[in-house]
Amino acid sequence: MNKHESDILELLLKDSKLTQRQISERTHLSLGLVNKTIKSLKQKGYLSNNNRITNKLINLAEKTSPKSAVILAAGLGMRMVPINVETSKGILRVKGEVLIERLIKQLHEASISDIVVIVGFMKEKYEYLIDKFNVQLIVNSKYSEKNNLYSVKLAEKKLANCYIIPCDLYFKENPFSKVEFSSWYMVSDCKTDESSYRINRKCELVKSKKGNRLIGLCYLTSQDAKMIRERIDDLCSDSAYDRSFWEKALESNNKLCILAKEISDNDVIEINTYEQLCTADSKSDHLNNQSIDIICKTLKIVPEDIHDINTLKKGMSNRSFIFTAKGSRYIMRIPGKGTGHLINRNNECRNYSALKEMAVVDEPLYIDRSNGYKLTRFIEGSHPCDAHNFSEVSLCMNKLRLLHDANLCVDHEFSLFDQIEFYESLWPNKASAYSDYETTKKNVMKLRKYIELNIEKKTLCHIDAIPDNFLLKGNDVFMIDWEYSGMQDPHIDIAMFCIYSMYDQNEIDKLIDIYFKNNCPDNIRLKIYCYVSACGLLWSNWCEYKYQLGIDFGEYSLKQYRYAKEYYRLAEKELGEFL
Missing domain, CATH: 3.90.1200.10 (Aminoglycoside phosphotransferase (APH), C-terminal lobe)
Structure with missing residues (x-):
């Protein structure tokens, strides 16, 4: 079954009285293509002559429709610095709703209650979901050394008629359905240099220098899931793929082995960075962050002036991130776990005072004697x-x-x-x-x-x-x-x-x-x-x-x-x- 057939059947299962013109408007397919596709569906026995659904279609829907969901929430979310120091991305509150709770509620609306959440970093933050939504938690204890390919492997028994969902997505409309006829991988209509896959005329995702923005939401039917599970097992047995995304298992001959599902870029928000959260919800409580407050007070700016936040290589004692504000770049240091027992911050301040006249140091613009937060200028052109x-x-x-x-x-x-x-x-x-x-x-x-x-x-x-x-x-x-x-x-x-x-x-x-x-x-x-x-x-x-x-x-x-x-x-x- 091709993508056009699948889309039209899903609509007709919800409302079998739709006209071809109405189908054309909802699927954005031409009237001629809708007519051709409906003829094909009749020949295959999925529709009767008067466009009514058949028992064959009902049986197919029972065989391929969603039974479970796996939500990926184990990662460190390093691109969310500095917020990830205090909060895991899935627990972020956007427009008054916790991201992962909104996804779970949307799954429930589609009658999907068998939900697994893969946790790792700040796993304790997700424990309450067991009581509130009756979900199952699976702990990825290797979240800091392996990417989400390993997370998906931990839940591979669930990968049959299953949604795979990143925890950092906010969909304006429910993306889940009670009925699915085929596997798909979701992308937006936005083209970006960060994506290496674009949609071709067959709704395939093929390799390209500039592609459709990858959303990360995926649906796997039982038939396709069997093949994907085997690929995941093979990849996880090779340490060369420890840092790979799970989508590596979908790659085959310069394209993905399942079809694309395209949505408008305006219909989904990915909360993967501080700046994306600012754009999605400028009033989010998570923007009231200690390091951001320090930056704003020291540089006399507002949070909206902070751009291009990137995590620097993780230090052994601290975390640091680089950012741009009003044309200049700076580095913010955030003390690491247990550092308060190891380092006397008063002594550190005395060191900088003693070194003040020597041209050897990174002079702090701000340093906190109590907790070690430090702000310095970035030394451009250095390594x-x-x-x-x-x-x-x-x-x-x-x-x-x-x-x-x-x-x-x-x-x-x-x-x-x-x-x-x-x-x-x-x-x-x-x-x-x-x-x-x-x-x-x-x-x-x-x-x-x-x-x-x-x-x-x-x-x-x-x-x-x-x-x-x-x-x-x-x-x-x-x-x-x-x-x-x-x-x-x-x-x-x-x-x-x-x-x-x-x-x-x-x-x-x-x-x-x-x-x-x-x-x-x-x-x-x-x-x-x-x-x-x-x-x-x-x-x-x-x-x-x-x-x-x-x-x-x-x-x-x-x-x-x-x-x-x-x-x-x-x-x-x-x-x-x-x-």
């Missing part, structure tokens, strides 16, 4: 240091040496070995995931004596001196993010750069030679090896704290623990009985 481009690394080490030679002072110290103990004390589970942790910790603590005997001076150090915190603009270097900074031995910064870059020993020695201009004393090189071990354990403990809060840093955390063990062994060979 983070490439740790494996040693020309860039040399520029960064020159800037780091300049900082250390300035001998700046603050009234707080970053105590490396005390911080190792402190991060461990924060672990909710009170035990390490590493079976030999106690032995490793004991060994690392033995290095403290040698380190302290070889400290020549203490000055303000960055502490978090990692490549991402060095921004290069031509030959200029800016150092950003001074939240961990304090008084320390300058050589700790060298070790920190090395372990974040995951350098091997040859690369570590190369960095040391760059910083010291090929004149590093043997005892200082060995001390830096000891710092590599101790700092490795420090960040391993930090990662364990974050992991027990549900945040996994993958290979980075394992590598830090390896640094702790391997560079202790290296130091042990040199120090012998001293330990």
Whole structure:
């Protein structure tokens, strides 16, 4: 059955007395095409000679019509920054209605009550739906590492005569029906460069440089769902597709394997960004957001002046987003989960005060001593240091040496070995995931004596001196993010750069030679090896704290623990009985 036949049959099932002219007006098909299609439907036995529905059509409707729905609500919604820090997109209230509640009510109007909601990020926010609407929740525990292809797989048993629905859609009219005759994927009549599929004359969605805006709502009949489930299983078995959208399972020979359902772009609103929410509902309570308030008060603007919001790469301690206001770009930092236990924001403010006269920092326009929200100008034309481009690394080490030679002072110290103990004390589970942790910790603590005997001076150090915190603009270097900074031995910064870059020993020695201009004393090189071990354990403990809060840093955390063990062994060979 083609798309025109399906559309006409759906109308006639609702009102069998419609004339061909009325059908033409409602489907936007020409009168000639309506006449031709009705003749075809009569020949196939779906309509009688007087245009009445037949038992064959009724049987087909029972076989293909909707039985269930799967709503996708597991994602982080990173494009919704800063609102996603406080609220999951499906719970947004638009025009007085919660998005996901409106979708569920529209499904109920179409007599669909078997509804599954796939949740992950802020899953607790959706729990009330079980009691209010008798829906089923399925938890996608891998929402931060896999895209919605995996979410759909979790609900694949439901994929038969089923709607698949993103949670962030607001339809002005109910898009769901009691009757469906074929599978379809919804697009709008708006053409956009962001879409790579356009509708052709056969109502197929074919590859194109500029296509129809993809809405994301889909309907799968039982027959098509069987094939799609097999494709989903195949894709999910290959880690290369971990970040894929579920629509990947619909792709076949440069087109989608099901037909298009086109609606007017004015009939649906996608709430995928802060700006889309502003456009959809300028009075939404969700626009009263702390970071937006800070931006408006600091820059003396209104929310409507904020444009082009984009999430920056997620930091290990914070989230940040970039935006444009009145022709200039800025970065807003939002503290990450658990950060309040890790960072003293008063100390961070003191660091910036001490650095004020040095041309090395991102001077804050706003910084909150109580919670760590920070607003800075975006450094146009800059990029983070490439740790494996040693020309860039040399520029960064020159800037780091300049900082250390300035001998700046603050009234707080970053105590490396005390911080190792402190991060461990924060672990909710009170035990390490590493079976030999106690032995490793004991060994690392033995290095403290040698380190302290070889400290020549203490000055303000960055502490978090990692490549991402060095921004290069031509030959200029800016150092950003001074939240961990304090008084320390300058050589700790060298070790920190090395372990974040995951350098091997040859690369570590190369960095040391760059910083010291090929004149590093043997005892200082060995001390830096000891710092590599101790700092490795420090960040391993930090990662364990974050992991027990549900945040996994993958290979980075394992590598830090390896640094702790391997560079202790290296130091042990040199120090012998001293330990």
